[in-house]
Amino acid sequence: MKIEELNKEKCKEVLTRIRLGRLACSLNNQPFIVPLYFAFDGKRHLYSFSTVGKKIDWMRQNPLVCLEVDEVKNQNDWTTIIISGRYEELLDTPEFEEKRVTAHELLSKHPMWWQPAYDAGNFRERTHEKAIYFRILIEKISGRHNFSEEQEMYIEPTKSGTFRKSWLLGRR
Numbered sequence: 001m002k003i004e005e006l007n008k009e010k011c012k013e014v015l016t017r018i019r020l021g022r023l024a025c026s027l028n029n030q031p032f033i034v035p036l037y038f039a040f041d042g043k044r045h046l047y048s049f050s051t052v053g054k055k056i057d058w059m060r061q062n063p064l065v066c067l068e069v070d071e072v073k074n075q076n077d078w079t080t081i082i083i084s085g086r087y088e089e090l091l092d093t094p095e096f097e098e099k100r101v102t103a104h105e106l107l108s109k110h111p112m113w114w115q116p117a118y119d120a121g122n123f124r125e126r127t128h129e130k131a132i133y134f135r136i137l138i139e140k141i142s143g144r145h146n147f148s149e150e151q152e153m154y155i156e157p158t159k160s161g162t163f164r165k166s167w168l169l170g171r172r
Contacts, residue, residue: 006143
């Protein structure tokens with residue numbers, strides 16, 4: 001097994017393929033983490049969409065956030081990206097119109113992109129609320145990739161108490 005550090009360009013390449021991450025925000029020394037669908041602009045921003053709730057309330061008060069993104073093929077072949085950034089709400093005003101259009105265009109490339117926010121709004125019975133577009137300015141990005149250089153055989157116990165030979169990519 002080998003773990004390698006990814007440079008910024010490789011990290012960005014992963015972000016172009018992945019749509020789901022885990023967003024961490026914090027308020028009054030209390031962390032909060034939620035799944036987040038996003039679209040990457042290929043440069044410096046991740047765009048997303050939500051309704052008002054705890055996540056938006058907290059990020060409005062403390063815009064410093066962290067996003068973790070995984071691409072897992074198996075236990076020996078995975079990539080993890082960590083982003084430190086800043087929440088930027090794209091208000092429904094003329095000055096943010098172009099950025100809101102960009103957010104909509106990027107997000108709408110994926111089917112059902114609006115579904116998580118819509119369902120969350122229905123869950124909270126807040127369907128009268130407007131959609132909130134926001135983006136995360138990437139201030140710092142890092143990543144690691146774990147992979148196996150060769151296959152190895154190992155002995156695996158079975159339910160009956162016997163053992164069998166199995167092949168594993170990488171070491172245990």
